[in-house]
Amino acid sequence: MKRVGVQIPQFFIIFFLILMMFLAFRLEIPLNWIISDALVRLVMNGVLVLSLVPMLRAGIGINFGLPVGVIAGLLGLCMSVNMSIKGLLGLSAGILFSIPFAVALGYGYAGILNRVKGKEEITATFVGFSFIPLMNFFWSTAPFTNPAMLWPIGGKGMRPVIGLKSYFAKALNQLWMVEIAGVRVPIGLLLFFGILCLLLFLFFRTNFGRALKAVGENEQFAGLAGINISRVRAWAVILSTVIGAIGICVYAQSYGFIELYDAPLMMAFPAASAILVGGSMGRHTHIIHVVIGTFLFQTTYLISGPIANELMIPEVAEIFRLMITNGIILYALLYEGGKSHAAV
Amino acid sequence: MPQFNWVPLVFAVFSATAFYFSEMSAAFVTNEVITRFIRDGVMVLALIIPINAGMGVNFSIIVGALCAQVGLILAVDYRLGAVSGLLLISTVGILLSIFSGVIIGICLNRAKRREMITTIIIGFLATSIYQLIFMVGYGTVIQPTNQEMMLSRGIGIRNMVDLEMFRNVIDTLWLFRIESIEIPVLMILCVFGFALMIKYIMKTRLGKQFMVIGESLEKAEALGIHVGRVRIKAIVASTLIACLGHIFYILNIGMLDVYTAQMNTDIFSCAALLAGGATVLKADVRHAFLGIVLFHSLFIVSPQAGQNVFGNPALGEYFRSFVAYGTIAFALIISSKNQEKLSIKEKTVKVT
Numbered sequence: 001m002k003r004v005g006v007q008i009p010q011f012f013i014i015f016f017l018i019l020m021m022f023l024a025f026r027l028e029i030p031l032n033w034i035i036s037d038a039l040v041r042l043v044m045n046g047v048l049v050l051s052l053v054p055m056l057r058a059g060i061g062i063n064f065g066l067p068v069g070v071i072a073g074l075l076g077l078c079m080s081v082n083m084s085i086k087g088l089l090g091l092s093a094g095i096l097f098s099i100p101f102a103v104a105l106g107y108g109y110a111g112i113l114n115r116v117k118g119k120e121e122i123t124a125t126f127v128g129f130s131f132i133p134l135m136n137f138f139w140s141t142a143p144f145t146n147p148a149m150l151w152p153i154g155g156k157g158m159r160p161v162i163g164l165k166s167y168f169a170k171a172l173n174q175l176w177m178v179e180i181a182g183v184r185v186p187i188g189l190l191l192f193f194g195i196l197c198l199l200l201f202l203f204f205r206t207n208f209g210r211a212l213k214a215v216g217e218n219e220q221f222a223g224l225a226g227i228n229i230s231r232v233r234a235w236a237v238i239l240s241t242v243i244g245a246i247g248i249c250v251y252a253q254s255y256g257f258i259e260l261y262d263a264p265l266m267m268a269f270p271a272a273s274a275i276l277v278g279g280s281m282g283r284h285t286h287i288i289h290v291v292i293g294t295f296l297f298q299t300t301y302l303i304s305g306p307i308a309n310e311l312m313i314p315e316v317a318e319i320f321r322l323m324i325t326n327g328i329i330l331y332a333l334l335y336e337g338g339k340s341h342a343a344v
Numbered sequence: 345m346p347q348f349n350w351v352p353l354v355f356a357v358f359s360a361t362a363f364y365f366s367e368m369s370a371a372f373v374t375n376e377v378i379t380r381f382i383r384d385g386v387m388v389l390a391l392i393i394p395i396n397a398g399m400g401v402n403f404s405i406i407v408g409a410l411c412a413q414v415g416l417i418l419a420v421d422y423r424l425g426a427v428s429g430l431l432l433i434s435t436v437g438i439l440l441s442i443f444s445g446v447i448i449g450i451c452l453n454r455a456k457r458r459e460m461i462t463t464i465i466i467g468f469l470a471t472s473i474y475q476l477i478f479m480v481g482y483g484t485v486i487q488p489t490n491q492e493m494m495l496s497r498g499i500g501i502r503n504m505v506d507l508e509m510f511r512n513v514i515d516t517l518w519l520f521r522i523e524s525i526e527i528p529v530l531m532i533l534c535v536f537g538f539a540l541m542i543k544y545i546m547k548t549r550l551g552k553q554f555m556v557i558g559e560s561l562e563k564a565e566a567l568g569i570h571v572g573r574v575r576i577k578a579i580v581a582s583t584l585i586a587c588l589g590h591i592f593y594i595l596n597i598g599m600l601d602v603y604t605a606q607m608n609t610d611i612f613s614c615a616a617l618l619a620g621g622a623t624v625l626k627a628d629v630r631h632a633f634l635g636i637v638l639f640h641s642l643f644i645v646s647p648q649a650g651q652n653v654f655g656n657p658a659l660g661e662y663f664r665s666f667v668a669y670g671t672i673a674f675a676l677i678i679s680s681k682n683q684e685k686l687s688i689k690e691k692t693v694k695v696t
Contacts (some may be wrong), residue, residue, distance in 0.1 A: 122461045322471075323476065
């Protein structure tokens, strides 16, 4: 079923965005600042959102276990910082180091998800949740040696927040940064995101990508066609985990800090919300949904902060963000449920 | 098909090991376990009905908890005394939780087979709405009568609200002492009362309907059960019990942590129930009781054990959050394995 058109979440978020733009205009928040930051935030979070696509396509559902991929990325980043590699090379090293972890963790995660067919989302949520405290053990005893990452007193255990300023903070953000009419356009960053999207797009054109889509659309039919379903699903999970790991690397360099311990706990929910705003409906997920969704979602995030600060109380922004995030996910769950109910 | 569930055994071994290393006195741990039993017991019991009705773990018991907190805040706002306050709290709590239970039930009827993830998201959403009302709404839209509980900026309620007039109203009644162990008999009887009520509900016609729906939706429909309505009843009951349970919890503490008191009640209650040997498909009162004792004794001793063994109390904290989340993840994985076996059995029966 291909339905194009504006659904309630999109309508709601666009309405909200226009309202906030209006407020921002009234409060004289400069527009070029908003656009520059919106472009950065698109990529900063966009890769994480992109990581949901393979699993959605394969019919596994929303990857609420995103923390698994994020942790692989954090491991890679920490290794890179531990070796004090600076600049773009440091970021590339971080991504490179994280991929083997992501493949290994993704393999185990896929094994779990293949055992719980039909209940992947809830299991993924709790696999992600329980992986965080498990990794907290590791973080507090990690054998890293760079003092910039360790607690200043005692010299054992990682800090919860590691500044990347002297390593690769904003390395990709500032690559080929151009200023057009007061708007700073991070061409390098956008190009990176574009290439990643294109690669994923091309992946779905390959034979394996087609098999993956077939499994998502009709598992029994795919099985009859001779596709090894468990294997294809496993690869979808691994791919999602690897992109998630790359996503956190991009996020961390853009943010300028590596956040360890409980920071990734809730990361899956804004990402899920973003892709749903973009118009993704289960198996019918396209890369354009990622781009549109992240842009809309992150821009509302972005503008709500200063507006809340000026208008009322700073907490409002955070509460509204959470309400929007969870409201959209809930809508999607109920909407899809209503559809399948009608079909029965 | 009664199958030996070794989860409680694992918990018992963990608790015993952690207790050994923590070097705490047995009397202290017993006292703490009794306190937790009173505080969290009813909350854990709230999960039993939806599980048996085939809806999985109802993580939106957090909504029930929020309803209780609304009642408590109102009682403080109008500066009510102990008796009238308790009346108001329970009335507001019960009405609100029935209302929200119906809404959650309607939502879950639209999200069949994905109830658990839906209840988690409902819990998150309800928490944000609650925060919006009391952090922003109070002082701007709603005018408080009691200025003492407001933040100094005039908008939003303080993080901590003292419930002095309710402290020790009900939990010191019939307090018995056996050497250094305190036993508040009335409160324990209250928890048992709830347990008996749930036992009773499961024996009634409604309870039988829950069981049939839990076995198979199709079967229930074939038997002419109004599935949607019965499922809503299950969630309303669960939310209501959770609300009452949370009132117990807050009154026992005597302080209301306005924005965080409800946090993690869903996860911990669920983990406790599963620790007692329940699965996401079948749960009973005895699982709840065994689970609370096992889970909470582990919770009490593990930070100190972490301190003694590794010289870092944080490790014990991580361990217990891992246990809480991990138990749930594990139960989900195990349950679908069992389900697969069951469905294979059913199929073979049909073939033969």
